[in-house]
Amino acid sequence: MLSLLNKKWILRNPSLGKVNDIACALDIPPVVAQLLVNRKIETVEEANIYIKATLSSLHDPFLIKGMELAVERILRAIKNKESIRLFCDYDVDGVTSAAFLTHFFRDIGVSVGYYLPERMKEGYGLNEDAIKLIRKEGASLMITADCGITAVNEVELALSLGLDVIITDHHQVGSQGLPNAVAVLNPQRSDCQYPYRFLSGVGLAFKLALAVRTSLHKKMGWDKSHLPNMKRHLDLVALGTIADVAPLTGENHVLVRHGLKVLTTTDKAGLVALKMVSDLDNKVSARSVGFALAPRLNAAGRMGKADSGFHLLTSVDLKEAKELAERIDVINQERKNIQGQVQEEAEYLISREINLEEDRVIVLASKNFHSGVIGIVASRIVEKYFRPVVLIALEGLIGKGSGRSIPQFNLHRAFTDCSSHLVQFGVMLMLRGLQ
Numbered sequence: 001m002l003s004l005l006n007k008k009w010i011l012r013n014p015s016l017g018k019v020n021d022i023a024c025a026l027d028i029p030p031v032v033a034q035l036l037v038n039r040k041i042e043t044v045e046e047a048n049i050y051i052k053a054t055l056s057s058l059h060d061p062f063l064i065k066g067m068e069l070a071v072e073r074i075l076r077a078i079k080n081k082e083s084i085r086l087f088c089d090y091d092v093d094g095v096t097s098a099a100f101l102t103h104f105f106r107d108i109g110v111s112v113g114y115y116l117p118e119r120m121k122e123g124y125g126l127n128e129d130a131i132k133l134i135r136k137e138g139a140s141l142m143i144t145a146d147c148g149i150t151a152v153n154e155v156e157l158a159l160s161l162g163l164d165v166i167i168t169d170h171h172q173v174g175s176q177g178l179p180n181a182v183a184v185l186n187p188q189r190s191d192c193q194y195p196y197r198f199l200s201g202v203g204l205a206f207k208l209a210l211a212v213r214t215s216l217h218k219k220m221g222w223d224k225s226h227l228p229n230m231k232r233h234l235d236l237v238a239l240g241t242i243a244d245v246a247p248l249t250g251e252n253h254v255l256v257r258h259g260l261k262v263l264t265t266t267d268k269a270g271l272v273a274l275k276m277v278s279d280l281d282n283k284v285s286a287r288s289v290g291f292a293l294a295p296r297l298n299a300a301g302r303m304g305k306a307d308s309g310f311h312l313l314t315s316v317d318l319k320e321a322k323e324l325a326e327r328i329d330v331i332n333q334e335r336k337n338i339q340g341q342v343q344e345e346a347e348y349l350i351s352r353e354i355n356l357e358e359d360r361v362i363v364l365a366s367k368n369f370h371s372g373v374i375g376i377v378a379s380r381i382v383e384k385y386f387r388p389v390v391l392i393a394l395e396g397l398i399g400k401g402s403g404r405s406i407p408q409f410n411l412h413r414a415f416t417d418c419s420s421h422l423v424q425f426g427v428m429l430m431l432r433g434l435q
């Protein structure tokens with residue numbers, strides 16, 4: 001049986017010439033230069049940009065296809081005092097996107113509403129009931145973050161009801177093509193020339209806000225002194241990007257490096273309180289985000305209470321934030337217990353139903369699986385058995401599944417091949433491999 005400890009390790013052998021050039025030119029230890037070359041950062045210039053990682057090396061947000069249209073529509077909404085609603089995913093990337101955009105709009109004196117679908121009742125992405133409700137409550141512009149790229153029908157419905165939609169999403173474009181939105185911002189679009197493809201949902205939302213900020217000055221004549229300080233919000237960008245297991249290359253590396261510094265000294269009440277319940281008082285690292293902050297926030301969404309994560313991250317009152325953080329900490333404990341039970345049940349089913357010598361894919365279904373945690377458990381099983389895993393939580397007549405794969409197996413294609421048996425499906429970026 002394969003396990004993490006019992007793996008074949010193949011070490012890269014980079015060209016010594018490149019390693020020496022970089023080590024000498026930048027005066028860094030050869031082993032660091034070798035790590036850079038192994039990560040395809042192969043020239044002195046690239047290595048220099050990577051090591052300095054200055055915010056000025058970030059790309060122009062207007063290079064993202066559709067950005068002009070998105071900004072124009074948002075400025076019109078601001079001018080006409082329209083009601084704007086955010087629609088974001090319930091995971092940490094989505095919740096930090098919602099919180100970040102709320103902070104940003106608050107900074108520029110615009111109040112926006114938000115909507116986070118409930119993982120267990122509504123599932124991932126846009127849905128028609130939510131669109132109808134949002135329109136009924138008076139919104140005329142909806143901005144998505146971390147979801148919406150496959151919502152062709154839902155966006156059509158929104159349009160017919162008089163609700164304009166701006167999609168910002170970093171997931172793969174679906175086979176039905178792009179939704180008919182005012183603008184669809186997604187660096188994964190094949191016709192998007194943006195130089196970096198792996199922004200997280202919150203990273204992309206950050207880019208949108210930067211573009212709006214620039215245009216408030218250039219097109220609406222706002223004085224520069226009234227424009228918000230965007231660096232302050234990199235704490236949320238780092239949190240969402242790390243939680244989403246986006247590759248920490250290119251712009252993500254820059255955003256996260258600066259974002260972690262901001263997170264260490266953040267004055268956002270919710271983050272201060274979340275760090276307190278997580279026993280983090282020193283420097284916040286990617287590891288502490290990945291193992292302490294993100295799981296707590298994610299637990300709220302997993303157990304159907306993503307809203308409390310949002311309230312925490314947008315709270316301006318430390319006392320309230322502490323209460324919310326403590327509640328979230330309790331929810332996280334519950335999540336751990338349930339996850340343990342699901343893991344046990346999955347191992348039991350594997351021992352009974354799966355032949356590990358012959359079955360190259362593990363697919364399990366059970367009434368005892370909790371749909372909020374099957375994704376994490378699937379990841380654990382992939383790590384243990386190194387093959388694609390799909391766990392299906394049976395609820396009445398419908399089963400909700402979550403799959404994780406290995407880099408060699410395209411789960412999206414596999415689901416497409418058996419789509420006639422599925423009510424609906426969507427898949428995270430395959431490049432994220434083992435997450």
Ligand SMILES: [Mn+2]
Pocket residue numbers: 093094146170200201244
């Ligand atoms: Mn995401």
